[in-house]
Amino acid sequence: MDPRRLLVFREVGRAGSLAGAARALGWTQPAVSQQVKRLEEEAGTPLVVRQGRGVALTEAGLVLLRHAEGVADRLAAAEQEVGALTGLATGLVRVAAFPTAAAVLLPPALVGLRERAPALQVRFTELEPPEAEAAVRAGDADLAVVFRHEQDDDVVPGDLVREPLSRHGVLAVVPEGREPPRGLADLANDPWIAGCVRCRAHLLRCARRAGFTPDIRHATDDHVVVQRLVGHGLGAALLPAWALHAGTQPGVRAVDLPDVDGRVVEVLVRPEARRVPAVAAALAALREAAA
Secondary structure, eight states, X not given: OOXXXXXXXXXXXXXXXXXXXXXXXXXXXXXXXXXXXXXXXXXXXXXXXXXXXXXXXXXXXXXXXXXXXXXXXXXXXXXXXXXXXXXXXXXXXXXXXXXXXXXXXXXXXXXXXXXHOTTOEEEEEEOOHHHHHHHHHHTSOSEEEEEEETTOOSOOOOSSXXXXXXXXXXXXXXXXXXXXXXXXXXXXXXXXXEOSHHHHHHHHHHHHHHTOOOEEEEEOSOHHHHHHHHHTTSOEEEEEHHHHHHOOOTTEEEEOOTTSOOEEEEEEEOGGGGGSHHHHHXXXXXXXXXX
């Protein structure tokens, strides 16, 4: 297969249409269509099917798209490695991270990266774990800092490299003046404040194991808002230790409960992307900051 056609096909897969790929490449749509047709002849099987105004990838197309991403990563690595030898190229790395990682982990990591590679360009986007993971798979991010809970029983997809960075607890947050709970069941009659989709699922799972269904009155992803609501006696909440490390509001007490499992923080990357010097440098900076 012609690797140049693979890169054209990669743009089709990312754009979801021949017209979108043509705009991204600065080509005409018939030229893109011809390249895809030739690639299908080389592969011996259809790679796309028309769907509405765009195209959908066949099973073979999805397989080939993963390899096309690998080809793009290897070319980027080659360009950066050669550029590093000549002192001309500096590289670009795109990082997606969930909010508390953005507040606690990312700043020291970016400072370390700036000291290690001052000319390296970094682009950061705040995304919750599902969106960050999807961004890496789509090629919109090189690295994703995500979290899962220690006792989650969901199957973790294995097509990305997952490297654990750290672990921190999830704490019960209650008004400062009340007696601290000894277990989650002590808060069964409290109103609750829930966060993101993954955080809400964690609260529901922990509460179910403690024998109750939480009365969720408020929902917000903002940890400051959560603490302010708790501090005014409007409910209890579960918050990661990193959120409290980033900033603790007055009027709240955080309690580590034995029946609430903590968070595992991981970094996700496509396998071939680890060879790209900019990505390798960012990984090293994240490891150093997490340590």
